[in-house]
Amino acid sequence: MTRRVAAATLLRCGKGNYSEQWLFRSPRVLAVVELARAFPAWFALLLGCIVLTAIWPAIFAALVAHLITILPVAARSSAAVLSTLAGIALVLAAQEVTRAAYEVVRWSLYRRYEEHLIGRVIRAALGASTLDIFERPNLAAKTDRAVRIAGLEPGDLVDGLSMKWPLQAQGVAAAVLVATVSAPAAAILFLVWILVGNRLQASMRRSDQFTWEDAVHAASYTHRIGLRQEWAKEVRIFGLSDWLSDRYGRQTARILAELAKSRKVGQRPLAVLLALVVVANASVVALATRSDLSVGAVVLLLQGMLGMSLLADQAGDDLIEYGASRVPVVLELEHLVSHHATTHSGTASASGRPTESIVFEEVTFGYPGSGKVIFDRLSLEIRAGTSLGIVGLNGAGKTTLIKLLTGLEVPQSGRILIDGTDLREIDQESWRKSVAAIFQDFIHYGMSARDNIGLGAVEQLSQPVIDQEIERSAVRAGADAILGRLPHGLDTTLSPRLESGVDLSGGQWQRIALARSLMAVQGGARVLVLDEPTAQLDVRAEADIYNRFLDLTSGLTSVLISHRFSTIRRSSRIIVLDGGQVTEDGSHEQLLAAEGIYARMFRKQAMRFSANAEEDIDG
Incomplete structure (x- = not known):
């Protein structure tokens, strides 16, 4: 349901003319479509680098095979040999340049995509003018899941694609090399390696379906209890350290056991496919020894056979699955806010x-x-x-x-x-x-004292006289003495988590909150x-x-x-x-x-x- 809703949301928002049938079938497709839609230029650069990454090894292999072919019949200083060696040197240099450019593109796209997706979650959550998505039981769990999952490095999708796609592209290039020697051999090996890759990927997806179940969330919660500052006192007073460690160990052991169990399901079909790989490769080698192929062609064939194994390589697959799982829940959150959250349409x-x-x-x-x-x-x-x-x-x-x-x-x-x-x-x-309100659970902003008070009238924060207004509100709230004791005045960060930060007592925080509400009065609150x-x-x-x-x-x-x-x-x-x-x-x-x-x-x-x-x- 989540995938279908997410796909339908994407279509309704006019963000692409994509077939819903393909969009909700796989979070990977949905995520890649979103990545390409959000950053088309950077995505095109990534694809271009991937193509070059695949081409250079293939050209290198072809040049080496050519060099082996001509060496026995040509002088070592002949123009053919020297030009081939020059070509090899140029290819190696081009590989390094491409690798450097590829890293720049990968990192830039990673950061942009991560900020884009997390930004969408923030905008969606803040776009809900009422508290429906946080308080309604049928919406709160989905909202919490979207906020939690989207914050877990969604840019891993880019890293995964940057690892997997170049390998697969090199596998395709290697297949082309093999085809120049024997098209039937290339077709057979290509088919076998694709089947092996699909089987490995299916096994990985089964395991990932478990890892996002409640067990992982429960283990993460246990982990947070043991490490978060706000729970540290009670954990030690009640002697929960050993209990939490044992609980976390049991939870992670269960996850790993289910992971191993899910991967065993596909072991028998995979063993059959691997046997086919051995047979297919042995057949191609036999073909090479029985035919009248040149030494260079045999070398090209063997290098291509080795390169085609990259078609089944699963490097980066877990990162792709991990990163792609963010997109459906983010789109679903946007759907919840736009279709289920109560909103006002007043204009007065x-x-x-x-x-x-x-x-x-x-x-x-x-x-x-x-x-x-x-x-x-x-x-x-x-x-x-x-x-x-x-x-x-x-x-x-x-x-x-x-x-x-x-x-x-x-x-x-x-x-x-x-x-x-x-x-x-x-x-x-x-x-x-x-309206200005101070609730029982008002926020202790881990920001400067200026922001903690000035956020009561956020639209005035950029004005030149904001410091005077803040100090006036602080005096009225009885918080001026607090500000006077801060080491850096209004620039002091009110958070004990930072080395230069300062924490306040409960009564001091109350006065800061009161000053914030009085700033809202200056901003027009009645x-x-x-x-x-x-x-x-x-x-x-x-x-x-x-x-x-x-x-x-x-x-x-x-x-x-x-x-x-x-x-x-x-x-x-x-x-x-x-x-x-x-x-x-x-x-x-x-x-x-x-x-x-x-x-x-x-x-x-x-x-x-x-x-x-x-x-x-x-x-």
Whole structure:
């Protein structure tokens, strides 16, 4: 199915008038077609180098055979001998020049093709404006597979072709040499070696079909657990080192066993074919000894016979299969994004919005495949310029509501209105510029401090005054002291993985993220969201971040989510989500007076925090 979808996608995109029957039959064909389509000039240069690589050995063999023929009857200094030797020297020189040019072409095409294919994955993944391809069960696995596989050196296809095709071309050239001596012998040997090559290739493909099964993915995952920095502490604390090593050994042993098993399937037919090779070569040798061939012709025949064995050489075959396997999954990802991902087609501008309100009008939503409805005809109004605090138990839909608000998810029914305009009718990119959100799992960009803050208004990064804007946002977010301690200021890379990089504490990262959101405000954002980004901080540090956020966003529309009620009590309005509905709505004081869920949860949490504070004092 993957190959057929990929082929159909290629055809629909107008990227070539290729027969779908051939395209989906083999990933190799699909990959080579894509390579030639993407880089026709470089591909033509590669083919030209391959032809020359095949021609020079054949010419060399013919010249050597000619030299052997004329030496007995010609003086060593005769013009015929000298010209033949000069020709041999020129061929050897031409071989070296071709080899150098071939390496340049191969490397250039390798890099271009790899960047091209990985770039297509990036564009496809980023082209999905919603999170469908990452969250829908039927799409997420395919997306993950495409992203994972495409990143594993797709340029290996070029390396494989650069190894295999020259050998096969030399085999064809050798067949031509044999044909000049005996056409029947050339035809017989050609047929036999092609059959042997096809059998070897079929055996290799059977083994590759297994190696891309879940077993390889599982082994790779075990490998990553043992080596990744973020898992290093727990692996050592729980003493998992030996267990992981044994597990990886068993997984790789199973893969190798299946590999060997799959290759045994074709051993008997291959043995028969190899016996035919022996018989065919012996017959040709017998022909040479019984006929009146010259010494030069016999040498030419024997060299050609040896060269024809290259027709069955599988060098580079595994790299071709390995690299070609990337193309169908990449094309399928593009197909998924274009045909299955939910997109908006609105054109209305969101600039300056909201000025009145954001309204959820009987919104129903559930994640496809989960069998659970998160919101059932939810209705909610958020007045522009106010702050809204959202609380609820885990799974109540707090983060889902933010995804709907930001356009990362789309309601199955109902509408989200921005100043009375359906969000579906608003240009999505324009709306995203009007919203800034800091999620619990916000990104720690392994980039410069300048980029970590400036990406909140990415279109301003190239402006001359960007550093001043970044520093202003940092001051407002309380991150200026952090920047002041960095060894290279805004140019300091915030990553411990680099020798010159610097890592930050959790609280420092929170302030960098807050500064980034404030940069978005300078870029035109009018809705700001905090979705529990401070969950790992202590109560005082979290309260400080939220209080600063509310002070800085006064007059803007802000939405705050926190599992600690003390941090959102200053919000203009607080709602409680439960069972897909807003069950309580009001200010902190109003909700306490109502003696409902909010009041009970707030008092229970306050008692726990008070007890912890007393323990800290006693300690």
